[in-house]
Amino acid sequence: MDARFRCLIICGKKCCTFNNIEDSPLIFPWEKRLLERLAMNKGIGRLEFEPYAGYICGRRAYVLLYKWIIKGICPFISGYKCSIHRDKPLACKMFPLIIGWGDNTLRVSGSCPWVNDNLDSIRNSDPRKTFPDEIPYALKAFAILSSADNVARSRGWRKTVGKELLESDEIIDIDEVVEIK
Numbered sequence: 001m002d003a004r005f006r007c008l009i010i011c012g013k014k015c016c017t018f019n020n021i022e023d024s025p026l027i028f029p030w031e032k033r034l035l036e037r038l039a040m041n042k043g044i045g046r047l048e049f050e051p052y053a054g055y056i057c058g059r060r061a062y063v064l065l066y067k068w069i070i071k072g073i074c075p076f077i078s079g080y081k082c083s084i085h086r087d088k089p090l091a092c093k094m095f096p097l098i099i100g101w102g103d104n105t106l107r108v109s110g111s112c113p114w115v116n117d118n119l120d121s122i123r124n125s126d127p128r129k130t131f132p133d134e135i136p137y138a139l140k141a142f143a144i145l146s147s148a149d150n151v152a153r154s155r156g157w158r159k160t161v162g163k164e165l166l167e168s169d170e171i172i173d174i175d176e177v178v179e180i181k
């Protein structure tokens with residue numbers, strides 16, 4: 001029988017604490033803007049983001065994903081719970097599923113204790129049965145990525161990650177010029 005994911009909330013805010021920049025959530029530009037608004041409404045200080053992935057056209061960069069740089073515990077955590085549950089980014093909604101953004105693969109995070117306790121069952125299971133609540137969010141993220149890739153292909157934009165985005169003369173959120181969602 002397929003194992004069914006159960007979040008061990010008592011594992012100590014583990015997936016909402018970030019000690020390594022590599023583990024920072026990757027979020028879409030519209031999610032970044034929503035987080036900024038929520039942070040302002042809640043009186044949380046400035047949030048930190050860095051363009052992570054997108055497309056290049058000439059000297060212009062279109063950002064599809066930002067890295068949300070969280071140092072330590074996420075400012076939206078309240079007790080052991082997320083205070084923006086309905087509005088949190090897809091990366092949070094699908095966790096412990098994660099997307100390999102470079103190669104569009106679905107992965108499972110090894111930093112989640114439930115995952116580590118159930119590795120054998122997960123390997124042979126149908127992810128739709130093991131992660132029924134998380135899979136729809138992962139599929140939504142895949143659909144966005146695929147839609148962005150199609151737009152980029154039709155316009156001759158080149159896909160890129162990291163430094164090249166930052167070095168562009170103009171950096172624009174992709175949804176400011178095309179509808180992606």
Ligand code: SF4
Pocket residue numbers: 006007008009010011012013014015016095096111112113114115
């Ligand atoms: S690390 Fe896993 S078990 Fe722990 S709170 Fe996050 S999703 Fe739940």
Ligand code: SF4
Pocket residue numbers: 015016074075076077078081082083084085088089092
């Ligand atoms: S937004 Fe919510 S789920 Fe996401 S890292 Fe912050 S507290 Fe955790």
